[in-house]
Amino acid sequence: MENVGIYVHVPFCQQKCRYCDFPSWAGLSEADARRYFEAVCLEIRAFAAEQGRLSARTVYFGGGTPSYVAADHIGQVMDCIQECFELPEGAVEATIEANPGTLTGEKCRAYRSMGLNRVSLGLQTTSDEGLKALGRIHTYADFESSLELLGSAGFENISADLMFGLPGQTLEDVRRDLARLTALEPVKHISCYSLKIEEGTAFDTLYRQGKLALPDEALERQMQHAVIDGLAEKGFEQYEISNFARKGWESRHNSLYWVMKPYVGFGLGAASYYKEERRTNVMAMGDYCTLAEQGKAPVLEAHTLDVQEKKGDFMFLGLRRMCGVNDADYRRQFGSSFFEDFEEIGNLVAAGLLTREGPVIRLTTKGQDLANQVFVAFV
Template sequence: MENVGIYVHVPFCRQKCRYCDFPSWAGLGEAEAGRYFDAVCLEIKAFAAEHGRLPAGTVYFGGGTPSYVAAGYIGKVMDCIRECFKLPEAAIEASIEANPGTLTDAKCRAYRSMGLNRVSMGLQTTSDRGLKALGRIHTYADFVASLDLLVGAGFENISADLMFGLPGQTLEDVRQDIDRLTAFAPIKHISCYSLKIEEGTAFDTLYRQGKLPLPDEGLERQMQHAIIDGLAENGFEQYELSNFARNGWESRHNSLYWVMKPYVGFGLGAASYYKEERRTNVMDMEDYCALVTQGKAPVLEAHTLDAQEKKGDFMFLGLRRMCGVDDADYRELFGSSFFEDFEEIGSLVERGLLTREDQVIRLTPKGQDLANQVFVAFV
C-alpha cells in the first residue's frame, strides 16, 4: 500500500503578519487550544476508522505558527498519528514550522523526543527593517539564536523561508539574505517566495491606499534571478520553482504535492488529496470543532478529479519541478501521450517556454519567469 503524507494545521500565532491570509489567529486561550487539538485528534481517529491504519512516510505541522503553542499539544497529536497510522520511525520525515522568537531549548528538545526531525523556519528576510515592515515578531538575531537552539537539540534538517519583492527592499538586501543564510551549515533547504498582496490583509489595505512602496516588476525579476544564481553558487540546487536544497535534503513532504501522491490534511482549512479526491476543511473555528465533535466530516468542499483534470494536474504540478515531466510516466498513468493530449506543448516549445529532451519536457529559464503562462495551457 502506498504511503500517504500527513498535514496538520495549527491556526494559532502570536501576531498576525501584515501579508498573511492563512486561517490563523493571534492570541491563544488555553481552553480554546485544548478544544482545538482535541478536535484534530478526533478527526484523525475518524479518518482511521473509515480508511484503516494507513502507512505514512511524512508528517508536517504547518500554520499559523505551530511553535507558538505548547509542545505538549504537538506531542498529543503525534501520539494520535502514531496510533492511527503506520509510521516508519527510522525513515520518516516529520516537520514542524517554527518562527524565531517562539522557540526555547525545552521546546526544541521536546520536538526531538516526540520524533520530529525537520524544522522549517519562517525567517522571510535577514533585514530587521524588512521584518518590521512585514509585521514579524522577531529580529535577525532572534533567528540566529533559534538556529543555535535547534542545533543544540539535535536537529540536522533545517529549512528557512525567504520572501522577496518586499516593501522598500533592494537588490542588495536580497543578496545579503542569500549570503547570510548560505553561510549557516545547518540550513539544508531554502524556500523562496515573492510577496503576494492578498485580499483582506493589512498589506492589501495599504496597497489600495497607495502606501506600500513595492519593487517594480523588473526589479522583482532581478531579485528572483539573484536568488537562483546566488543559491546555486553556494551549493543549493533548485529542484522546484520555489525550493532549493543541498544535495539530498529536498523536502519529501512537499514533493508529494508535485507528483500527485496522496496526502491527508487535518485541522482548520487543511487540504487533502486522497483516492483522487481533493478536499478542503472548513475555515471557521467554531464550525470545525462542532462538526468534528458531532462525528461529521469538517469539509468545506470536495471534488473528485475526472480524467482530464488529473492529466492537467499531473502536467502543471510536475512542471514546477526542475526535472520536468516524463511522457513515460504519463503513459503509465493515463495510457496516452501528453504530446497527443496537449497540442499546446509544441507552441510552448517554439516560444522558448518549454524545452524538450526526448520524452521529457521542462521549463526553460524564460518559462520559469513566465510559469503561469505555461500552466494555464494545462488547466
C-alpha cells in the same frame, strides 16, 4: 499499501503578519487551543476508523505558527498519529514550522523526543527593518539563536523561508540576505518566494491606499534571478520553482504535492488529496470543532477529479519541478501521450517557455519567469 503524507494545520500565532492570508489567528486562549487539538485528534481517529491504519512516510505541522503553542499540544497530535497510522521507524520525515522568537531549548528537545526531525524556520529576510515592515515578531538575531537551540536539541534537517519583492527592498538587500543565509551551515534547505499581495490582508489595504512601495516587475525579476543564481553558487540546487536544497536535503513532504501522491490534511482549512479526491476542511474555528465533536467530517468542499483534471494536474504540478515531466510516466498513468493530449506543448516550446529533451519537457529560464502563462495551458 501506498504511503500517504500527513498535514496538520495549527491556526494559532502570536501576531498576524501583514501579508498573511492563511487561516490563522492571534490572541486565542489556552482553552481554545485545548478544544482545537482535541478536535484534530477526533478527526484523525475518525479518518483511521473509516480508512484503516495507513502507512505514512511524512508528517508536516504547518500554520499559523505551530511553535507558538505549548509543545504538549503538538505531542498530543503526534501520539494520535502514531496510534492511527503506521510510521516506519527511521523512515519518516516529520516537520514542524517554527518562527524565531517562539522556540526554547525545552520546546526543541520536546519536539525531538516526540519524533519530529525537521524544522522549517520562517525567517523571510535578514533585515530587522524588513522584518518589522512585514509584521514579524522576531529579529535576525532571534533566527540565529533559534538555529543554536535546534542544533543543541539534535536537529540536523533545518529549512528557512526567504521572501523577496518586499516594500522598499533593493537588489543588494536580496543579495545580502542570500549571503548571510547560505553561510549558515545548519540551513540545509531554503524556500524562497516573491511577496504576493493577498486580498483582505493588511498589505492589501496599504496597497489600495497607495502606501506600499513595492519593487517594479523588472526589479522583482532581477531579484528572482539573483536568488536562483546566488543559491546555486553556494551549493543549493533548485529542485522546484520556489525550493532549493543542499544535495540530499530536499523536502519529501512537499514533493508529494508535485507528483500527485496522496496526502491527508487534518485541522481547520487543511487540504487533502486521497483516492483521487481533493478535499478542503471548513475555515471557521467553531464550525470545525463542533463538526469534529459530533463525529462528522469537517469538510467544506470535496471534488473527485475526472481524467482530464488529473492529466492537467499532472502537467502543471510536475512542471513546477526542475526535472520536469516525463511522457513515459504520463503514459503509464493515463495510457496516452501528453504530446497528443496537449497540443499547446508545441507552441510553448516554440515560444521558448518549455524545452524538450526526448520524452521530457521542463521549464526554461524564461518559462520560470512566466510560469503562470505555462500552467494555464494545462488547466
